Amino acid sequence: MRIDIISCQPDLLESPFSHSILKRAQQKGIVEIHVHDLRQFAINKYGQIDDYAFGGGAGMVMMIEPIAKCLAALQEQRSYDAVIYMTPDGETLTQNAVNRFSLLQNIIILCGHYKGVDERVREHFITHEVSIGDYVLSGGELGAAVLTDAIIRILPGVLNDESSALTDSFQDGLLAPPVYTRPADYNGWTVPAVLLSGDTPKIEQWRFEQAIARTEQRRPDLLK
Numbered sequence: 001m002r003i004d005i006i007s008c009q010p011d012l013l014e015s016p017f018s019h020s021i022l023k024r025a026q027q028k029g030i031v032e033i034h035v036h037d038l039r040q041f042a043i044n045k046y047g048q049i050d051d052y053a054f055g056g057g058a059g060m061v062m063m064i065e066p067i068a069k070c071l072a073a074l075q076e077q078r079s080y081d082a083v084i085y086m087t088p089d090g091e092t093l094t095q096n097a098v099n100r101f102s103l104l105q106n107i108i109i110l111c112g113h114y115k116g117v118d119e120r121v122r123e124h125f126i127t128h129e130v131s132i133g134d135y136v137l138s139g140g141e142l143g144a145a146v147l148t149d150a151i152i153r154i155l156p157g158v159l160n161d162e163s164s165a166l167t168d169s170f171q172d173g174l175l176a177p178p179v180y181t182r183p184a185d186y187n188g189w190t191v192p193a194v195l196l197s198g199d200t201p202k203i204e205q206w207r208f209e210q211a212i213a214r215t216e217q218r219r220p221d222l223l224k
């Protein structure tokens with residue numbers, strides 16, 4: 001898979017992809033991540049990529065030209081299956097959407113800033129609009145990092161124990177059950193006996209029941 005991220009603050013996206021799982025996924029050749037500085041496609045030598053909104057009002061708007069040029073440069077090289085715009089008024093990200101994006105070959109992620117992008121970008125270039133939740137961030141970069149992380153960790157071969165992505169919270173529509181490790185008794189706080197029983201079917205049944213109970217209690221909306 002190849003992920004191209006277009007940003008006016010590309011330095012924000014250096015660190016999230018240079019550690020642990022995401023770094024290893026790139027080293028293994030499972031995913032390529034390319035971050036592009038939108039300012040390299042600025043309309044003038046001052047690096048301008050935004051301008052005042054027609055009709056007035058506070059806040060700058062990202063211009064269509066730099067974005068169009070950057071997209072064209074990428075789309076000239078290869079075809080893309082999705083051009084995703086990160087924006088607080090996009091569709092709230094779910095595991096389901098992540099699963100669907102993870103099946104694509106080449107995707108572009110555009111990070112919004114300021115008061116957003118010229119609406120014509122959304123109308124003519126964007127195929128999907130994604131928000132990571134009902135709160136406002138100062139830019140789409142952290143959202144893009146969240147989306148990229150969620151996609152990459154479920155790509156085949158990224159996690160050593162492949163089944164561990166399958167047992168994530170949400171992957172079966174339920175929250176994950178509680179987990180424990182040594183010591184079995186910490187100052188009298190003990191681990192559920194069933195987990196020490198060695199009876200795998202019984203343990204699986206217990207985990208399933210715990211997942212249901214936890215989901216009923218914390219996220220009943222997921223059971224509908």
Ligand code: 6GU
Pocket residue numbers: 086087088112130131132133134135136137138139140141143144
């Ligand atoms: Cl993707 N961008 C911004 N700026 N704010 C957000 C968001 C994205 N998702 C939730 N809030």
